[in-house]
Amino acid sequence: NVDECVGLGAALHAGLTMLREKPDAVPAGISSGLSDINLTDVCNHSYGTICAPIDKETGRRVIENRIILKKNTPLPCEASQVFYTLTDGQTEVEVTITQGEGNDVEFVNTISTYKFELPPDRDAGCPIKVTYSYDMNQRMHCKFEDQESGRVLEVDLSLDKEGKMSESAKKGKGKELSAVGRSKVE
Structure with missing residues (x-):
């Protein structure tokens, strides 16, 4: 399901942003789950x-x-x-x-x-x-x-x-x- 994938990606991006900007505000369980995830932003066009x-x-x-x-x-x-x-x-x-x-x-x-x-x-x-x-x-x-x-x-x-x-x-x-x-x- 495309919409579900977009939603999951947005949630991961939000979690990683929160972890980077306000690490104390992220619960330990979520923090450990996000620790191995690496997102790379890329040029969306040439x-x-x-x-x-x-x-x-x-x-x-x-x-x-x-x-x-x-x-x-x-x-x-x-x-x-x-x-x-x-x-x-x-x-x-x-x-x-x-x-x-x-x-x-x-x-x-x-x-x-x-x-x-x-x-x-x-x-x-x-x-x-x-x-x-x-x-x-x-x-x-x-x-x-x-x-x-x-x-x-x-x-x-x-x-x-x-x-x-x-x-x-x-x-x-x-x-x-x-x-x-x-x-x-x-």
Whole structure:
């Protein structure tokens, strides 16, 4: 019975949380029963970004989702990948935070999209390091760093149980960003 399994899992999680936070409040019998249980929180989805690598077979650029944090990675976790600007003189990059398991952009969800401003007058191929970290409180921190100039865009996302940012949270973050006019979103 699926509902029963969910209920048992929730009870175990609550018991372990209580044991960790207020061990004196947990009766000895329950405490000893929980002592051998180890729960590991994991990423409930894969998280990535959209990029435009060159297809090895055709030699053409393709738009794809690149997974940075893989589903079922134990929490807390952090992973980075380096991407590169596409054109000479590129002054911004559209950075997209995605949730989904595949490389096809049609089959992943877009959580958020931001413009990351870059210094002018540079050649194509400037490295942008993308780092995602996910903590025990279902909070994801995304950092986009221009490796040459040191410019950084940081985005903190509070995700719901399905790994998505709520619409009200998105609107609030957009207002924060436009009101402050800076490169950090919380």
